[in-house]
Amino acid sequence: MASLKSLRLRINSVKATQKITSAMKMVAASKLRRAQERAEAARPYAERMERMVQSLAQSVAGNESAPAMLRGSGREDTHLLVVATSDRGLCGGFNSSIVRAARQRIVELEVAGKSVKLFVIGRKGRDQLGRDHGGRFVETLDNIGVRGPQFAEAATIAETLSELYAAGEFDVCAVVYNKFKSAISQIVTFQQLIPFAADEEAAAIDLGGAIYEFEPDEAEILDDLLPRNAGVQMYRALLENAASEQGARMMAMDNATRNAGDMIDKLSLTYNRTRQAAITTELVEIVSGAEVI
Amino acid sequence: MAEVGKVTFELVSPQRLLVSQAVDMVVVPGTEGDFGVLAGHAPLISGVRTGVIDMYEGDAIAERIFVAGGFAEVTPERCIVLAEEAVPLADLDAEVIRARVRDAEEAIDDARDDAERAQPAADLEIARAMLEVAEAG
Numbered sequence: 252m253a254s255l256k257s258l259r260l261r262i263n264s265v266k267a268t269q270k271i272t273s274a275m276k277m278v279a280a281s282k283l284r285r286a287q288e289r290a291e292a293a294r295p296y297a298e299r300m301e302r303m304v305q306s307l308a309q310s311v312a313g314n315e316s317a318p319a320m321l322r323g324s325g326r327e328d329t330h331l332l333v334v335a336t337s338d339r340g341l342c343g344g345f346n347s348s349i350v351r352a353a354r355q356r357i358v359e360l361e362v363a364g365k366s367v368k369l370f371v372i373g374r375k376g377r378d379q380l381g382r383d384h385g386g387r388f389v390e391t392l393d394n395i396g397v398r399g400p401q402f403a404e405a406a407t408i409a410e411t412l413s414e415l416y417a418a419g420e421f422d423v424c425a426v427v428y429n430k431f432k433s434a435i436s437q438i439v440t441f442q443q444l445i446p447f448a449a450d451e452e453a454a455a456i457d458l459g460g461a462i463y464e465f466e467p468d469e470a471e472i473l474d475d476l477l478p479r480n481a482g483v484q485m486y487r488a489l490l491e492n493a494a495s496e497q498g499a500r501m502m503a504m505d506n507a508t509r510n511a512g513d514m515i516d517k518l519s520l521t522y523n524r525t526r527q528a529a530i531t532t533e534l535v536e537i538v539s540g541a542e543v544i
Numbered sequence: 545m546a547e548v549g550k551v552t553f554e555l556v557s558p559q560r561l562l563v564s565q566a567v568d569m570v571v572v573p574g575t576e577g578d579f580g581v582l583a584g585h586a587p588l589i590s591g592v593r594t595g596v597i598d599m600y601e602g603d604a605i606a607e608r609i610f611v612a613g614g615f616a617e618v619t620p621e622r623c624i625v626l627a628e629e630a631v632p633l634a635d636l637d638a639e640v641i642r643a644r645v646r647d648a649e650e651a652i653d654d655a656r657d658d659a660e661r662a663q664p665a666a667d668l669e670i671a672r673a674m675l676e677v678a679e680a681g
Contacts, residue, residue: 292559292560292561293558295560295561296556296557296559296560296561296626299554299617299626300626303617303624306589402559462587464586464589466575466579466588466589466590467591471591472589475591475615476615479615483558486558
């Protein structure tokens with residue numbers, strides 16, 4: 252049986268760990284609130300932007316002169332997966348679930364005979380995917396959203412994507428991120444960025460047969476709108492991801508705090524039993540010693 | 545659905561939904577010139593240049609909002625403006641904007657190549673336009 256001293260040391264160390272995890276939980280909870288507010292505030296813009304692009308897409312459908320970002324490059328050979336993860340760990344299954352989904356997708360695409368390239372955001376994803384898919388990396392980024400994702404950062408990413416696309420580096424681009432549903436549930440989501448694909452949720456508005464007028468004209472607006480839309484969707488993905496990360500961390504730390512509590516209870520029980528056993532043994536020794544005399 | 549004779553005006557920036565209300569008329573600075581939107585306007589998608597959006601209640605301007613470029617979508621019932629940046633005129637502070645102009649100018653001076661210069665240059669343009677509006681208003 253462990254000695255009293257070593258038990259005492261263990262109890263103290265578990266208590267110290269518990270203090271850390273409970274502090275992290277509280278920090279995550281307050282960050283979560285802020286991240287969630289931002290994610291929700293950004294939704295209307297992204298949704299309306301998507302709807303606008305969709306209306307435009309409908310009106311230029313089948314048009315040969317439509318920009319490549321809308322029409323696609325006519326092939327589907329090379330896929331670029333933008334994998335959005337976090338820079339820090341200790342957030343439960345957050346990063347692993349994204350990485351797992353990305354890996355699965357890579358295998359699926361490979362089986363279908365496509366080649367896959369990766370654009371990894373966040374240190375954790377880079378480390379995890381780097382082990383077996385390091386050769387597929389075209390670009391990695393970290394330190395995104397140290398103080399919450401900024402729109403400018405998302406716009407820069409989208410710009411890089413447009414450049415890669417223009418250079419013919421890939422045919423289809425999708426982003427993988429965790430959609431924030433609630434603090435306890437985040438859903439791994441694939442969203443196709445290029446060529447533009449409408450979300451089923453964003454239903455087009457019925458104009459009763461009327462068609463849109465365009466000012467200046469379709470092509471010019473599309474040229475402007477499509478890269479912007481990619482940036483906005485990227486921004487939304489980053490914001491959702493940030494909120495999900497904090498949610499996942501909060502849950503993970505809550506669990507850790509609770510487990511530490513259980514462990515402390517168990518250790519204290521063992522400690523008290525051991526102490527009592529030691530006292531009893533001592534008493535017996537004294538009593539039997541006295542009887543001998 | 546909006547009240548009869550009114551058009552639902554929505555102004556959204558990437559950060560948040562700024563305005564969502566029924567107004568009598570809204571005047572938007574389009575890339576091809578300002579256009580007014582009343583209820584029942586024909587469907588239109590237009591670029592928006594940097595300028596000021598006027599919201600009308602009756603014949604009077606109820607609110608003026610500065611926008612830094614973006615897009616507008618008009619349907620018979622609603623007018624949605626997606627702005628890069630939007631600030632109500634009442635909240636524009638000339639001092640703050642001057643500081644922003646200075647920051648942008650410094651950033652341009654510090655930039656080492658054209659790629660680095662593009663961002664602050666765009667910012668400077670917006671800040672200057674903002675300053676102009678703030679001082680005029």
